[in-house]
Structures are given as structure tokens and as C-alpha cells.
Amino acid sequence: MKNQKVTQTKKPTKERIFEVSLDLFSQKGYDRVSVREIAREVGIRESSIYNHYKNKEAILDAIIDYFKSELNQSSIPEGEGEDLIDKGPEVFFNVGAKLYIDRINTPEMEKIWRLISIETYHNDKMREFFKKELLEEPLNVWENNFQIMVDKKMIKPVNPRTLAYEYFSFVIFLFFEYFVLKYDDDFDSFMDLALDRIKNHTEFMLDAIKIY
Amino acid sequence: MKNQKVTQTKKPTKERIFEVSLDLFSQKGYDRVSVREIAREVGIRESSIYNHYKNKEAILDAIIDYFKSELNQSSIPEGEGEDLIDKGPEVFFNVGAKLYIDRINTPEMEKIWRLISIETYHNDKMREFFKKELLEEPLNVWENNFQIMVDKKMIKPVNPRTLAYEYFSFVIFLFFEYFVLKYDDDFDSFMDLALDRIKNHTEFMLDAIKIY
DNA sequence: GTCTATACTTCGATAGAC
DNA sequence: GTCTATCGAAGTATAGAC
Numbered sequence: 247m248k249n250q251k252v253t254q255t256k257k258p259t260k261e262r263i264f265e266v267s268l269d270l271f272s273q274k275g276y277d278r279v280s281v282r283e284i285a286r287e288v289g290i291r292e293s294s295i296y297n298h299y300k301n302k303e304a305i306l307d308a309i310i311d312y313f314k315s316e317l318n319q320s321s322i323p324e325g326e327g328e329d330l331i332d333k334g335p336e337v338f339f340n341v342g343a344k345l346y347i348d349r350i351n352t353p354e355m356e357k358i359w360r361l362i363s364i365e366t367y368h369n370d371k372m373r374e375f376f377k378k379e380l381l382e383e384p385l386n387v388w389e390n391n392f393q394i395m396v397d398k399k400m401i402k403p404v405n406p407r408t409l410a411y412e413y414f415s416f417v418i419f420l421f422f423e424y425f426v427l428k429y430d431d432d433f434d435s436f437m438d439l440a441l442d443r444i445k446n447h448t449e450f451m452l453d454a455i456k457i458y
Numbered sequence: 459m460k461n462q463k464v465t466q467t468k469k470p471t472k473e474r475i476f477e478v479s480l481d482l483f484s485q486k487g488y489d490r491v492s493v494r495e496i497a498r499e500v501g502i503r504e505s506s507i508y509n510h511y512k513n514k515e516a517i518l519d520a521i522i523d524y525f526k527s528e529l530n531q532s533s534i535p536e537g538e539g540e541d542l543i544d545k546g547p548e549v550f551f552n553v554g555a556k557l558y559i560d561r562i563n564t565p566e567m568e569k570i571w572r573l574i575s576i577e578t579y580h581n582d583k584m585r586e587f588f589k590k591e592l593l594e595e596p597l598n599v600w601e602n603n604f605q606i607m608v609d610k611k612m613i614k615p616v617n618p619r620t621l622a623y624e625y626f627s628f629v630i631f632l633f634f635e636y637f638v639l640k641y642d643d644d645f646d647s648f649m650d651l652a653l654d655r656i657k658n659h660t661e662f663m664l665d666a667i668k669i670y
Numbered sequence: 671g672t673c674t675a676t677a678c679t680t681c682g683a684t685a686g687a688c
Numbered sequence: 689g690t691c692t693a694t695c696g697a698a699g700t701a702t703a704g705a706c
Binding site for chain 1: 588
């Protein structure tokens with residue numbers, strides 16, 4: 247409280263650099279944002295940036311680290327998956343959808359998703375992260391779940407890997423459509439746009455695989 | 459023949475600039491390729507580039523123009539769509555899949571697809587092109603086709619827009635996976651990778667909507 | 671921890687000789 | 689149509705005073 251006498255709640259400079267960088271990176275991409283620009287927006291000189299971050303890339307790394315830690319917090323608790331499956335495919339699909347949406351729930355996370363979408367295209371580190379953590383790992387989880395459902399005869403005996411692709415490719419498509427194609431068109435959040443579409447998708451899939 | 463006396467078939471400089479630029483752009487993205495680099499690869503000085511193209515962006519425009527003209531050549535002849543539908547959903551899906559694959563059949567087209575995938579992220583012109591020509595238009599075509607099939611009671615009465623999304627989101631996903639995530643991993647062509655996957659996808663969809 | 675000043679690099683593009 | 693030479697703008701980063 248000592249340094250915040252009046253109305254102004256002054257954030258540490260390092261935090262302001264983080265926020266401004268995220269804003270700019272997510273709008274224009276890492277390459278198209280200069281250190282000068284960040285400094286100007288923060289209200290300091292470029293050279294001062296280097297008192298807080300080793301270099302420009304270190305800012306990006308900090309953002310991704312933040313993203314990873316947030317992602318871990320919203321993941322499924324170990325072992326709870328199978329209990330959920332027993333409640334039937336409907337429930338499982340709904341919880342699954344909610345899980346994705348929860349990971350994009352704040353403005354910060356939405357910006358970082360956008361940033362990752364951009365940088366996946368020309369940043370090797372980012373592409374590997376996307377491939378492993380955001381694509382292969384979820385695909386494996388879904389395949390495993392479908393396998394269990396098939397084994398328990400809760401759904402038709404379709405190849406679980408195929409089902410995983412059928413389910414998840416639509417999710418990736420939604421991300422692509424929202425974070426790449428529509429990002430500047432309007433300011434609806436991902437949630438508003440995605441909920442109905444995911445509902446249609448899960449209903450279609452349920453109809454396709456449920457046992458009457 | 460006058461200038462090609464010996465073994466060397468010398469392409470015009472303008473063509474070589476086109477080819478080299480496409481190579482480099484598709485590997486590294488437009489921004490990360492310099493005019494100097496193009497010139498070096500072609501074997502001339504940077505200033506000579508400007509005798510053939512007004513500026514760097516004009517090279518990119520030429521590539522996209524080439525892409526558009528190639529795309530038009532491989533599209534469905536007007537009016538042939540409905541005849542095809544009458545042959546049943548199986549045939550229609552197969553022809554549809556072949557249509558996509560035909561558009562990526564040459565190394566040049568594959569490179570341009572990759573380039574478009576990259577530039578869609580930060581080039582406004584490119585993004586609009588992708589949205590209209592490569593996303594919305596095909597979605598509308600598929601929706602229309604599904605509508606006809608529903609009307610003719612060839613498939614179950616599912617919302618045709620939903621079906622269009624279900625079908626097409628998988629295709630977009632394949633593109634994304636191949637042109638963005640896997641591009642440097644191996645050198646299989648898109649065709650080799652996609653054929654089986656598309657087959658699984660169309661079989662799943664057929665099973666989901668066909669009337670027994 | 672912020673500033674001024676500056677080093678160093680790379681970029682797209684042009685002028686003008688040949 | 690190619691070359692040499694060069695410009696101006698913009699980028700990242702560092703040194704050192706305060």
C-alpha cells in the first residue's frame with residue numbers, strides 16, 4: 247500500500263511489458279512488433295526493456311510459460327476420466343466441450359491462443375508445442391476414451407482413432423476459423439461463437455455412434 | 459531456338475525469379491525472405507529484380523494469380539454436379555475427394571498451398587481470399603449438395619449446413635496438419651498422406667447419414 | 671531502473687553507367 | 689537487362705551517465 251497512495255494502482259513495469267507485448271503480439275504477430283513499439287506503448291525507452299527481459303524472445307517465452315501453467319490448471323484430474331465415461335457418451339461429450347471452452351475463458355488466454363495460432367506457422371519451438379501438447383495429446387486422450395466406450399459396448403464398434411479424428415478435427419477447425427479467419431471481424435468471444443456449433447457437432451456424432 | 463544452342467535450356471529471368479521466390483516463400487514465409495536472397499539464388503543482383511517485378515509484393519501477387527487460374531481449371535464443370543448426385547452419396551464423396559486432391563497435384567501447387575497457409579495469418583488480402591474462395595464457397599457448395607440429397611431422400615434428413623461443416627472441417631484439418639504441422643518432417647506428398655484418412659472420413663460420414 | 675546516445679545489421683528500393 | 693553504388697528507414701541490442 248505504501249506506493250499506491252492515490253487512485254492509481256501502478257503495476258510493476260515488468261508486468262506492463264508482458265501485457266503490452268501480449269496485446270501487440272496477438273494482433274500483429276511476433277515478428278511485426280518491434281521492441282521500440284512495446285517500449286512506446288509501455289511508456290518507457292527501448293533500452294529499459296532489457297532491464298526486465300534478456301531480449302525480445304524472452305518476453306515471448308514468458309507468455310508461453312504462463313499459457314502452459316494455465317492449461318495445466320484446467321485439465322482433467324487424473325483418473326476421473328473413466329468415472330465420467332460411465333455416465334454415458336452424452337455427458338462425456340458435454341464435459342469434454344466444457345473443458346476446451348474453459349481453457350479460453352479469459353481475455354488473456356484468448357489472446358495467447360491467437361498468438362500461438364500465428365506463431366505455429368513459423369516458429370519451430372511453437373510448432374512442436376502445438377503438435378505435441380495441443381494436437382497429439384488430446385487425440386490420444388479421445389482415442390483412449392472412445393476405446394473404452396467401444397469395449398463397454400456403449401457405442402458402435404468404430405475404430406477409436408477414426409472417432410478421435412472425427413471429433414477433434416472439428417474442434418481444430420473451430421479454432422482456426424475463430425482465431426485466424428475471424429479474429430478482427432467482430433469481438434464476440436470464442437465461447438459465444440463456439441457453443442452452438444459444438445453442440446451441433448456432438449449431436450451429429452452421438453447420432454452416428456450411439457446404439458439404439 | 460536461336461538462344462538455346464547447346465544443352466542448357468535457359469528459362470527467362472522472370473520465370474526463374476517466380477520459381478525461386480515460390481520456393482523460398484513457401485519454406486520461410488514472405489516476410490522472412492529478402493529481395494537480396496531471391497536475387498542471390500537466381501544469380502543476379504537485387505536491383506535487376508526490379509526490371510521484372512515492380513516490387514517484392516508484385517512477385518507474391520503473381521504467384522497468387524497463378525494459383526487462382528490453376529484452381530479454376532480443376533473445378534467442377536457447371537451443371538454436372540446434380541448428375542453426379544444421382545449416382546448416390548458414395549460416388550459423390552469419392553469424386554469430391556478426388557477434386558480436392560487434384561488441386562494439389564503438382565509440386566508448384568503444393569508449395570503455393572503451403573504459402574497460402576502461412577500468409578493467411580498476417581496478410582489481409584490473403585485472409586480474405588482464403589475465407590471466401592477456399593472456405594465459404596466450398597461450404598456453400600457442399601451444403602447445397604447435401605440439401606439435394608436430403609430432398610431426394612437419399613440420406614437422412616440432417617441439417618445440410620451441419621453436414622457441410624462435418625464434412626469440410628475434416629478437410630481443413632488435414633490441410634492444416636499437412637501444410638503447417640508436418641511440412642518439414644518428411645517429404646510425402648499430400649496425396650499419399652491424405653487418401654486413407656479421407657477414405658476413413660467419408661466412410662464414417664456415409665455410415666452416419668445413409669438410409670438403410 | 672530509467673535515460674541518452676549510438677553501434678551494428680538488414681531491409682526495400684532507386685539512380686545511372688554500361 | 690544487368691551491373692555498381694548508395695540511400696533512408698527500421699530493426700535489436702549495449703554502454704554508461706544519472
